[in-house]
Amino acid sequence: MSMAQSPEPLDVDRERTRTGMSKTALKQGFLDNLFYIQGRFREVATPHDLYMAAAYTTRDRILERWIKSAQRYKTNQSRTVCYLSAEFLPGPHLANNLVNLGIVETATEAAHELGLDFDAIIAEEAEPGLGNGGLGRLAACFMDSLSTLQIPSIGYGIRYEFGIFDQTIEDGWQVEKSDNWLRNGNPWEIPRPKIRFPVLYGGYTEQYRDHDGRSRTRWVPAQIIDGVAYDTPILGYGVGNVNLLRLWKAEASESFDFQAFNVGDYYGAVHAKIEAETISKVLYPNDEPEAGKELRLKQQFFFVSCSIQDMIRLQFNTVGPLDSFAEKFVIQLNDTHPSLAIAELMRLLMDEHDMDWDRAWDITHRVFCYTNHTLLPEALETWSVSLFERLLPRHLEIVYEINRHFLDEVRVHFLGDEDRVRRMSLIAEDGERRVRMANLAVVGSRAVNGVAALHSELVKTTLFKDFHDFWPDRFHNVTNGVTPRRFMVVANPRLSRLISETCGSDDWIRDLDRLRDLEAHAMDSGLHERWHEVKIAAKRDLAAWLKHRTGVLLDPEAIFDVQAKRIHEYKRQHLNLLHIIRCYQRLKQSPNQDMVPRAFIFGGKAAPGYFMAKLIIKLINAVAEVINNDPQINGFIRVVFMPDFNVKNGQHLYPAANLSEQISLAGKEASGTGNMKFSMNGALTIGTLDGANVEIREEVGKENFFLFGMSAEEVSQRQREGYHPWEHYAKDAELKSDIDLINSGLFSHGDTQLFRPLTDRLVNQDPFMVLADYRAYIACQDHVAEAYRDHRHWTRMSILNVARMGKFSSDRAIREYAEHIWRTEPHPIDL
Ligand code: BZD
Known part of the structure; x- marks a missing residue:
């Protein structure tokens, strides 16, 4: 709220009491929830009981807004954005909801008066880790x-x-532990057992004639599973709007259970139930598609089918006939994982709601939009036609029919260009026949976008060049953004306070461009001092946290040089390692040299089946030792390697970083969003011209960004010319000695093979040109290192980085969408 427009304090007090936001009301609500929901009184409550009571007290204050939002949207027949995503990584809800409700201070005081440790309560919440990384x-x-x-x-x-x-590190290796996040209950979700759809x-499919004598298709399935809705409220910052995160849980369909039960097969019935529930049992821990995994395809269809059926239900409940479906809804596909929705909407409109092909297609292709998140060929999803047909026979027919209509158009437009037709087909015919999900997503959508300017250009000129030639207007760019509520206000309250005091208002939290007001103070030595203190305090906190979890003690005066993201060869954590080994060798060669102290901090998970990524983690820990x-x-x-990097633990990292490592090979990282989170918290970036780094550098100014490396063009x-990594190894003596040191066994207790x-x-292939x-x-x-010696200058660059991050708010991205x-x-x- 702008300070200039604040209402009179008395009015505020009265309003807060009425809406339950006053300190007294919060305390009473908390004690009531502790008693009536957790069944505890203060003296015997566990830390988890206290957290649950705090969460319910907060949720109670969201509910009125939630119901009001739902009612208002319904009466207004509001156009609704449906964001379909196989992954959501919201992070712990409590602190974020308190921020968005505007009651952090009141809640802190209330907790204090009850003799409770507020930070400990916040820390109690489990991470809802329903995603792999950036996309979620x-x-x-x-x-x-x-x-x-x-x-x-x-x-x-x-x-x-x-x-x-959950990632733990044992003997330097990543060990995976199952993440039982629902074990102690989830106070944020509300089950909706009546919102349930068959999947x-x-x-097989069969033809029949309907009562008008028209030929129709009927799908006779072999299995039916129910999807049940679980709703989590998503509150806006400083507004009354609450939207819905609706996640589907798989359950055995009762009708199916009873069939088995009736013929006396009790065991079979129970088994069917267990099998049904496996569909929503576990997230695939890969940030690349799982080749040929039937369960993954079942998951995708499961949530897509429930969601489309739910939208059709909402359409009937609000607007009425399906003809205006594309006016009532827009469906955004977060990558190709939900792209089966295109075929599923066609099926439901035709087979269940009597539409002919042309009317159904008209609605379908006007309702969908698709976001692409990768150019890596190995990350493009395809499904073998045989698996697809076995699981979704009706959808395969529909995909074929979409393809037939589409390729007819292509042939008309590009007469005689059969090569192009082959490339654009929804079905790959070289080798085993496969359905290309990206092509399906492009053909079925009216808009396609990449996630950073460079990425969107490459989408048009490489990945989807043929499609761009055909439909140039379909392609867009929306550069990613991140929310300043989570990544500044929640993660870094000290910096947030300093910014608000310096700018004279906290308006920047909802209008991130206002951070520009900091620029006027970028030379102010008073601000420099406080800026530095805020950073040092965060570094001390992180050092204590890491000491407790890893035993490694960091010097808060050192440069905190951080690379935190999924472990992947294209992200080049091993390039960072080669620099560390270089520093080590220099210090060994001249121990008395005046090197700027550095703490190298890594965090990130490796896909459990990605051997090379796991070996990189082992090498980081081996070098550390x-x-x-x-x-x-x-x-x-x-x-130091921070174990179990996730949203919650990341909140310790962003405020403490001095240097943010964004060193992927140019052209490989679609956007990156960690780059934005670090920069917003005053870290300077060392990076390549990749993904959104390009735009970050443009915004903060090239003099405030450490650029290196080849461009995507280079x-x-x-x-094209032929890359021979061994030539670099042979020619560069220091590089050679760094790699040789790894091979010497120094980091592996004499094991020269590990x-x-x-x-x-690296020496023979080096696909990512390390x-x-x-x-x-x-x-x-x-x-x-030289720049860091000049503290004043560094701090100025840090302030300017924050001041110029307005563009990278997800508010800007959503406005563009x-x-x-x-x-x-x-x-x-x-x-
Ligand atoms: O999406 C990431 C990209 O690699 C980043 O460059 C980009 O910033 C973000 C957001 O646009 N992609 C992913 O995170 N992808 C996955 O996590 C994923 C998960 C399952 C299957 C395939 C990819």
């Missing part, structure tokens, strides 16, 4: 912004019983 977290940021911008919306996904695994699988225990190094450099040129797969891959960028990276890191792609309007709910 983007969906959560977008939900926050949709509510804040008062746009009616529903996030649809899967209520995985087990989310992304069909397998069987040697360096951290070398008395000659004497703490000048330290290396990368493809080098690849890291061979990694070093051999060696080609090594020299430029080392040189750039030397600049970083709303205006250019969705054509939706805000529907404010009065407080």
